Amino acid sequence: MTTHQLSRPAAAPARTGRRRIAPRTLALAGAAWLLAAVFLLPYLEMVVTALRPADELRDAGYLPRHFAWSAFVDVWRESTLGGNLKVTLLVAGGSTVLALLVALPAAYCTARTRFRGRRLFLLLVLVTQMFQPxxxxxxxxxxxxxxxxxNSVWTLILCNAAFNLAFAIWILTAYISSIPVELEEAAMLDGLGRLGVLRRVVLPLAMPGVVTAVIFTFISAWNEFVMGLTLSTDPRSQPLTVGINSFIGNYTVEWNYLFAGSVVAIVPVVVLFALIERHVVSGLTAGSLK
Structure with missing residues (x-):
């Protein structure tokens, strides 16, 4: 009786050193960092100028010799920037809520109902998006x-909601169309009506699309300038974008106050976008796969 010994496989040689990175990956990473630096340098210059003392505004150096926070303090004390910030928050928040309350039922009806003139309705919605304020x-x-x-906050809320309504309807229509109809039919068999299905089934599943519509409407209303300048003549009722423009005079520009106000204006939007960025990406790709 013979026995056969099974030969054991030779141990794989231990890997030494670090993993080699392809030159193409390095080139793409370098190009991405360079592009990011190009876009971030103006914002860095804005922050540095806001922290620069008034007597160093004309210096040639990129960094000031001393950093001063006085511009951020004085911009609240000596201007209406605090009231302008409150107006902007009310306008951006109110127009976002109003646009969402109108866009969500309209998008649900458009996505689930095959009524006569549906394509014409979507075409008209798209045409209104092409209008400039x-x-x-x-x-x-x-x-x-x-x-x-x-000089009313409600005026700016109505205008901003109207000009952002078309985008919200298109985004929500695409996302609701990607939700299976069978889920709604099962909920209706359990006794839910249309409003109940919309609130308990469709709205939770369409939350990425809702978040996308919210962030784009909010940012658009936050950054709006022309309507705020035209429809609000009282400095106390003007939005933040118009209030910052008051630091630009006929003969002088208060650069440190101007950039300090600009930093205050962009920080809330940057923080909000960073918190819900992943929902925005999933909402924009809604409906692309079947």
Whole structure:
């Protein structure tokens, strides 16, 4: 009786050294860092100028000899920037809520109902997105003047919600269309009505699309300038973008106050976008796969 010994496989040689990175990967990473630096340098210059003392504004050096926080303190004490920030928060938040309350039922009806004129409705929604607020400013100003609604927060809320409504409807329609109809039918068999299905089934599943519509509407209303400048003439009722513009005079520009106010204006939007960026990406790709 013979026995056969099974030969054991030779041990793999131990890996020594670090993993080699392909030259293409290094080139892409270097190009990405270079591109990021190009976009971040203006913001860095803005922060540095805001921290530069007034007597060093004309110095040639990139960094100041002394850093001063006085511009951030004085910009609140000596201007209406605090009230402008409150107006911007009300306008951005109110227009976002109003646009979402109108866009969500409209998108659900468009995605689930095959009614006559559906394509025409979507086409009209797309056409309204092509309108620029500047082309309608004269008519809007005359209308709100006759209604005695100039220098009102509600005026800016209505205008910003109207100009961002089309984008919200398109995003939500694409996302709701990707949700299986069978989930809604099962919920209706359990006794839920249309509103119940929309609130308990569709809305939780469509949350990435909702977040995308919220962030884009909020940022658009936050950064709006032309309508705020035209429809608000009282400095206390103007949004933050218009209030910052007051630091630009006819003969002088208060650069440290201007950049300090700009830093205050961009920080909330940057923080908000960083917190929900992953939802924005998933919402933008909604409906791309079947």
């Amino acid at each position: 500047t082309s309608l400013l004269v008519g809007l100003y005359r209308e709100f003047y006759q209604l005695d609604m100039l």
